[in-house]
Amino acid sequence: xxxxxxxxxxxxxxxxxxxxxxxxxxxxxxxxxxxxxxxxxxxxxxxxxxxxxxxxxxxxxxxxxxxxxxxxxxxxxxxxxxxxxxxxxxxxxxxxxxxxxxxxxxxxxxx
Amino acid sequence: xxxxxxxxxxxxxxxxxxxxxxxxxxxxxxxxxxxxxxxxxxxxxxxxxxxxxxxxxxxxxxxxxxxxxxxxxxxxxxxxxxxxxxxxxxxxxxxxxxxxxxxxxxxxxx
Numbered sequence: 775x776x777x778x779x780x781x782x783x784x785x786x787x788x789x790x791x792x793x794x795x796x797x798x799x800x801x802x803x804x805x806x807x808x809x810x811x812x813x814x815x816x817x818x819x820x821x822x823x824x825x826x827x828x829x830x831x832x833x834x835x836x837x838x839x840x841x842x843x844x845x846x847x848x849x850x851x852x853x854x855x856x857x858x859x860x861x862x863x864x865x866x867x868x869x870x871x872x873x874x875x876x877x878x879x880x881x882x883x884x885x
Numbered sequence: 886x887x888x889x890x891x892x893x894x895x896x897x898x899x900x901x902x903x904x905x906x907x908x909x910x911x912x913x914x915x916x917x918x919x920x921x922x923x924x925x926x927x928x929x930x931x932x933x934x935x936x937x938x939x940x941x942x943x944x945x946x947x948x949x950x951x952x953x954x955x956x957x958x959x960x961x962x963x964x965x966x967x968x969x970x971x972x973x974x975x976x977x978x979x980x981x982x983x984x985x986x987x988x989x990x991x992x993x994x995x
Contacts, residue, residue: 778928807982816972816985817929830982864928866983874921874983876928 778877780865786883787855793882795850799867800875805829806848807874808840809864817864823848852882860884889973894990897967903960905989907973910954917976918949919983920958922969929972929985932958963993 779798787793799806805824809817819832823842842848846867852859860883866874890908897903909918917936921929933940933947935956940947946959960967972988 809985816970816987819982819984822982832982832984866928873919873931873934874929876930878926878928 778865778867778875780863780877780880782880783878784881784883786885788885789855789857791855792851792853793855795852795863795865795880795882797848797850797865797867797877799846799848799865803867803869803875804846805868805870806842806846807866807868808848808850809866810834810859811862811864811879813861820850855884857884889975889986891971891973891986891989893987894992896992896994897960897963899965899993899995900962903958903963903967903991903993905958905960905971905973905991906955907958908955909973909975912953912975913977915977918947918953918956919974919976920945920947921972921974921983921985922967923972923988924966924969932971934976963991965993965995967991968993 777800781796807822808820811817820834821831822829826842837853839851862879864879866876868874917934919934920932923929933945935947949956970988970990972985974983
């Protein structure tokens with residue numbers, strides 16, 4: 775049973791560019807959450823998607839947006855990249871249960 | 886959501902029990918306590934969760950005080966592979982998001 779799959783694993787972008795990160799949830803899971811983890815810090819909640827809608831959002835600017843597809847997969851989009859957006863981006867999925875399953879993340883470097 | 890306080894780092898000898906404390910003095914009656922860990926360069930891994938009763942699974946035990954203001958995660962026989970950052974999180978119900986703090990960096994030493 776495949777867990778959470780994220781792509782790409784690594785990415786380098788230039789300031790001002792836009793980026794799209796992808797997440798396939800664990801089989802049977804219908805809820806996807808995205809996190810940003812800067813070096814040496816805990817993961818910070820960006821937003822959560824359920825039934826193709828953003829259900830909850832953390833303290834992130836509108837440059838961060840997302841989407842969930844009918845097959846429950848999800849995308850995270852970041853516009854107008856800043857150097858400070860360099861981080862590990864984690865996707866987690868769940869299904870009406872208490873545990874999140876996390877992917878291994880996408881390492882984004884903005885130069 | 887309630888905030889949690891954890892020591893930034895702890896050491897444990899291999900084969901001994903690792904006891905990781907967490908304070909959550911403002912926890913509400915409907916907030917669960919969750920523990921996750923993150924091994925370097927990997928995504929966080931679920932360990933255990935509880936509401937008010939003590940819980941045990943194949944990975945660990947969770948001891949929650951009667952007033953629910955603090956809890957302890959116990960790894961009964963720590964191994965070198967248990968070296969990781971451990972996060973204590975309080976969460977409202979099953980549809981609420983997980984908010985991580987800075988966690989405790991546990992180092993298991995031979």
